Amino acid sequence: MAGRRILVQLAHPVLERSRVNRRLAEAAREVEGVTLNDLYERYPSLRIDVRREQRLLAEHDVIVFQHPFYWYSVPALLKEWQDLVLEHGWAYGAKGHHLDGKVTLNAVSTGGPKEAYQPEGYNRFTMRQLLSPWEATARLCRMRFLAPFVVHGALGFETAEQVAPQVHDYRRLLEALRDDAVDLERAAAAQLLNAPLDAVLEAKEVSA
16 A cells, blocks of 8 residues: 555553553554554564664654653663664764654553643643653654654553544554645644544645
C-alpha cells in the first residue's frame, strides 16, 4: 500500500502484564504499512544494535515512540536507545540529516487520570510540557513533532472492553498518518492528539 511508512518503537519492559500498551501494540500490528519494533523483545540483554535501529529510522517516514510514562520520563531502554542511536553526524549536526522532515510523536500511557496532568493538577504540568525533552530532540534532529497520543488512567483498566475506544482511536491515528489524512499543523499545535482525535482528522478533510 502506498503512503507514509510508520515505525512504532515500542518500549515496555513487561508487556505481558500491560493493561494498555499490549493492546495498543496489537492494534498497531494489524495496520498495513506499520512496522512494530519491540525494543525489550529485540534486546533482552539491553545491547542495542545501533546500525539496525538507524536503518529502520531511515526506512520510515513517521516514528511513533510508544511507551508507559515512568517517573515523568520513558522506560530505561528507550532512553538508552536515544543516547546511542541519535548520533551526532547521523541524526543531527552539520552532517546529520537522516531524520530531516520525518514526523514523530509519543504514544503514552499514564497510571493517573487526565486531571492530574494539568497546571492545577497533582503533577503540575501537562503531558505536552512533560514531553518537552522529546520535542526538543525532534527539533534538533529536524523532525516534525506532533502532540502526544495519551491514554490516561491505565491503572483503572481491567478489561479489553474498557480500553477498546482508545485502541480504536490509536488504529485510526496510525491509518490516518499513513494515508496523509492528518492536519499536521493542527496536530503539532494541539495539547493531545486524542482530545479529540476527530479534530485533527476533520480539519484535514475540510482543507482538502
